[in-house]
Amino acid sequence: MFRDENIRDYNPVSTSSHYSPNQEAPPNAESIAVFKDVEKEYVIDKYKFKALKGASCKIPKGEMTFLFGPSGSGKTTFLNLLGLLDQPTAGEIYLMGEKVSDFNDNRAADFRSKNIGFIFQSFNLISVLSVLENVEFPLLHDNINRSERRERAEHYLEAVGLGELINRNIGEISGGQRQRVAIARALVTNPALVIADEPTANLDIRTSQEIVDLMTDMKSKFKTSFVICTHDETLINEGSRLIHIVDGLLQDTGGLK
């Protein structure tokens, strides 16, 4: 297996490194993900379109990284590759020291189930399941018995402030609450990386800020790395890492706000 000297084994116990403001991440900082000349080309009716043009960057571990850029700039494309939902047309992606860009479908699925949590713009909860069951759902992977599943799900629901609503149906809670359920669901498997694509786009400004604050809390509490994409710069908290993307090209990778 290929091993970049900058990519170390993922160690969930280690604390995140400290960076000084307005500096590039130090080259020896621990990275959760490394992109090397990653390209993504879409083909529509023989017409080829490069949505990502030679992206190289490192995403630091245990931090909040914001990916921002205008609509159509390639944010979702980037996150899909990072989350192993799609494969690059060129280049290599390393996650937690493993070269993941050429995983087959099953390996990618298994990797996602262990290491990656997802938060979606439109929450993507399973409508026929209750709040608690939605959070339990990702634990179906691991043959965990029902009571332990419940316990863990309740723990994360309390962490996102929904301890009182666990038995509600998804249709009976607000958008902000739904996104909290989704955050609990993303965290319940204790992943190293949580990916959120426009998690606040369907929420009002106040709720949006609450959700971002919650994710910041969760990042510290569970030592999880977050990569969040947004086109709303006002949401980006102080001390977060920034990746600016324009027209499929990464700029200012790793700077601090």
Added chain:
Amino acid sequence: MIWQIALRNLIKNGRRTIITITAIGIGGLAMMLFGGFVTSIFFGVQTSNIQDQGQLQVYKKDYLKFGAADPDSYTIDNYHNAMDAILADPELKQQIYVITPQVQLAGIAGVAATDNSKTFIGRGVVQEDADKMRKWDGWNVKVETPATGLAGSGSEGAIVGKGMARLLGLCKPLNIPNCEDPPNLVKPLSDEVVDFSDLVDSDLAQNSTEVTENQGPQINLLAAADGAPNIVSVFIKDMQSQAQRAIDNAFLMMHFDTARSLLYGEDPRATSLLIQLNNPNNVDQVKARIQQIIDKEQLNLEVFTFSEVDPTFNRIVGMFSFIFGVVSLFLGIVIIFTITNTINLTVMERVNEIGTIRALGFRRGFVMRMFISESALIGLFGVIMAILLTLVIANIINASQISWTPPSNATPILINLMVLENPLLLAGIVAFLFSLAVLAAIYPTRKASRMNIVSSLHHA
């Protein structure tokens, strides 16, 4: 939790679910009712046959191959011997309900009063045995073969087929409804007519003109055995319709001893032994045991099941099984389309959910399991519905006393659908429907599980 999701989605799409379940339920109902009908034919026709012929028949070796052309060379020469040998076995003695000799014969029958005559195909049966056999109902299917009608008729009583009665001009003398005597009674009906009145015993011939209340019209029978013709007079007691017209037109049943002595004089010869067993379900063992004894005693006989002697039963069962198969096939196709359509709709509505589940790290197989569970539940409920509907409707049909005439019967029998009585068939139909439900889901769910994750996540 997969089952919970499946069940809740079914409830959420209640109307569609009910339609799909109903399709399986009605299809299953049709299969079960028809299966019950075929089962009742299977047991009913068998019972009719067993009541008439017994389960097993013993013949002289090679009778079935060559006996038809030369019946007299293929008789059981001392039927008492054979019967005694078989009944000497304690095990067989227990199994056998009736063992009785039978003579099959053919010849010419002439009505003494009219000189009208024609060929006949006849059986000579031991009346008490034959009537005992006709009461057999080992499967409790309530099929009734009417009694021989020979009881209390002395040795000279006989029964004819309805067609035979008509052709001989006995409709009026026997008071047969819906039966018309030929227009020219005194004229012979066929070229085969032989005037053998001078051969008949003179006192028999004299009392033959009158139809007496006790005896019925007199018929003279001419038959030849071993090249020697002989004649006997019988009195027609009644008529009994036979299933096949050709047989009905020539049928004659008489007392065993009368038939035997007509052919063989004093010799204890019989065409066959009919054996009826108490228990219809161990025919094969009993058959093997009888053959063993026959061989040991060097009797030069062979034992057959009734369906080996006459393949009609197998053909009837084969035909109905074939129809059942074809009907099931088409029902199955309709059910598959209905379920496939339902699962397709469910999949289409849940593309985004599928993408989400895949993003959460579940493999394709999990997605398939989710939807197949749903289909399996539909199958389960459909099967339950089919069984419940069948129980209700089969009971209604059985209670409403509808009758029909099976191909091998002369008289109509009540329809008695045997659904619960055939648990194997029931289990087969249930398994068939259930596997249809699961199989029908495989293609759409496979497609669903292979959808591109990114594009399904973008699906609204």
